[in-house]
Amino acid sequence: xxxxxxxxxLLRDIQEHAGLSQExxxxxxxxxxxxxxxxxxxxxxxxxxxxxxxxGRLRREHPELGDLPGDLLAAAxxxxxxxxxxxxxxxxxxxxxxxxxxxxxxxxxxxRAAERRGA
Numbered sequence: 001x002x003x004x005x006x007x008x009x010l011l012r013d014i015q016e017h018a019g020l021s022q023e024x025x026x027x028x029x030x031x032x033x034x035x036x037x038x039x040x041x042x043x044x045x046x047x048x049x050x051x052x053x054x055x056g057r058l059r060r061e062h063p064e065l066g067d068l069p070g071d072l073l074a075a076a077x078x079x080x081x082x083x084x085x086x087x088x089x090x091x092x093x094x095x096x097x098x099x100x101x102x103x104x105x106x107x108x109x110x111x112r113a114a115e116r117r118g119a
Contacts, residue, residue: 002077004042010072011040018062028061029054049106051076078109 015025022040023033029050038044046054055069096104 002045003075004045007046007072007075008040008042010068010075011036014058014062014065014068014072017065017068018058025054028057046076047106048076048078048109049102051078052102052106 011025014020015022020028021033022036026033026036029036029046030053031046031050035044035046035050039046051073055073058065058069058072
């Protein structure tokens with residue numbers, strides 16, 4: 001489940017520890033600065049693809065952050081993609097590349113969110 005307060009707190013911690021601007025965070029996530037601002041104010045839930053991209057790049061470019069990127073992914077309401085994908089998403093083809101897997105998982109998460117909203 002998405003915890004907007006925890007997500008915003010973690011994102012601010014990451015911003016401070018890594019010395020990043022909202023624009024820099026947006027560039028890492030593939031989002032714009034105003035979207036990052038809405039995340040930081042708890043006004044918008046980040047999409048899986050943005051958070052996944054952000055956490056992956058933070059892990060590579062800012063290893064000093066330790067577990068914060070993984071915590072951010074969890075606070076956004078998404079588990080880290082990995083070996084448990086098959087239990088969370090039965091029938092996921094095992095021969096997908098990492099990028100294809102992330103796209104499929106993002107689609108599944110969006111569809112589940114739409115179903116919860118009744119769309």
